[in-house]
Amino acid sequence: MKLDRQTIQLAAISLLNEDGLEALSMRTLAKALDVKAASLYFHFKNKDELMEGIAELISSRISQRLAKVENCDFYQLAHILREELKRVNDSPRIFEDTYPFTPNRTKLIVLGMKLMQDLGVDKRHLTVAGNMGNNFVLSYVADEQYFARDSQRQMPPEFAEQFPSPIDLANPDEAFNYGLDIFIHGLQATTK
Amino acid sequence: MKLDRQTIQLAAISLLNEDGLEALSMRTLAKALDVKAASLYFHFKNKDELMEGIAELISSRISQRLAKVENCDFYQLAHILREELKRVNDSPRIFEDTYPFTPNRTKLIVLGMKLMQDLGVDKRHLTVAGNMGNNFVLSYVADEQYFARDSQRQMPPEFAEQFPSPIDLANPDEAFNYGLDIFIHGLQATTK
DNA sequence: ACCTGAACACCGTTCAAGT
């Protein structure tokens, strides 16, 4: 078997999409690649570095898609970010768990802050606002994937009664836009 | 040794505050309690149930504090939530990983939604807005605790240059209020 | 240069057995 970092990362993503993060071990990954676990350590220093590579790979996909968008605004960034995160099961957890300043991720962070500046956000607030926007999308996708996984563990019935037919994760696109609106209007309201 | 769920949960919180979540195993916890790992399974079905108990314990602390506040508004809920989460290292991760509808947590969710309704949020939007508010505080505390842990792994210097002297996690209280303002003003702007 | 066998020090969990 001829391994390289790319094929290992892609195999890892396949496993994630089948069984989720907790089923992804160096051993199951090796087995999927028809290789021994120790071999992976020739290509990655450790599991953390592999996870970092996955986050970076996803970030590069996002960068590539963004490059094709002209006059990209913050809405489009948020939507593309969400879409690409959704393509990899448990990606929000992976992003939370890894070092964020790899090349393509840094590009995204810088772009996000630039687009916020275009929205009128003061320079002193950029890091907080950027973090908050990032956290919003990550948490949103995490909730979506959690919801998709356990259609069982829902709200207890007495609870559900109180909030009938809401715009919720059953209407995920609408709900995402609503959340995004809150954030963007909030940004603008606090900069005026 | 006379064990019960409370003492086990408190010992677990102590370990979290010393070495963080990844150092908390059933075995290290048992050792801290001067007992064997198998004993813990008399009191908790499994590790997940223990984690759920910890989240519920933190939620009960929050409930107790809130009970003493008269005319509680959404700001105060957010601040007390943040403060109590900060008392337990890696608590945001624990909240994300566990079933949310335990008794005291459910009380907090219902209260949060009520306070949002007071703010003028439409009933149809309550679940999304509630989730978003919850995610905001959890992510914020997670970032604070991450920042406090690795004072090393900072922004790379070329990056830091672009954003001089921001209101960021080095001014955590100010930054939290700024983020909270964004959220609340955004809520109000999208309900008008 | 790239992969493996074999080991090390861990995990969560179960369950018959002890008191």
Added chain:
DNA sequence: ACCTGAACACCGTTCAAGT
């Protein structure tokens, strides 16, 4: 009722050894 010994099936990681 409450705890333990001993085991099972896993982890991530290392490293001498193979090709």
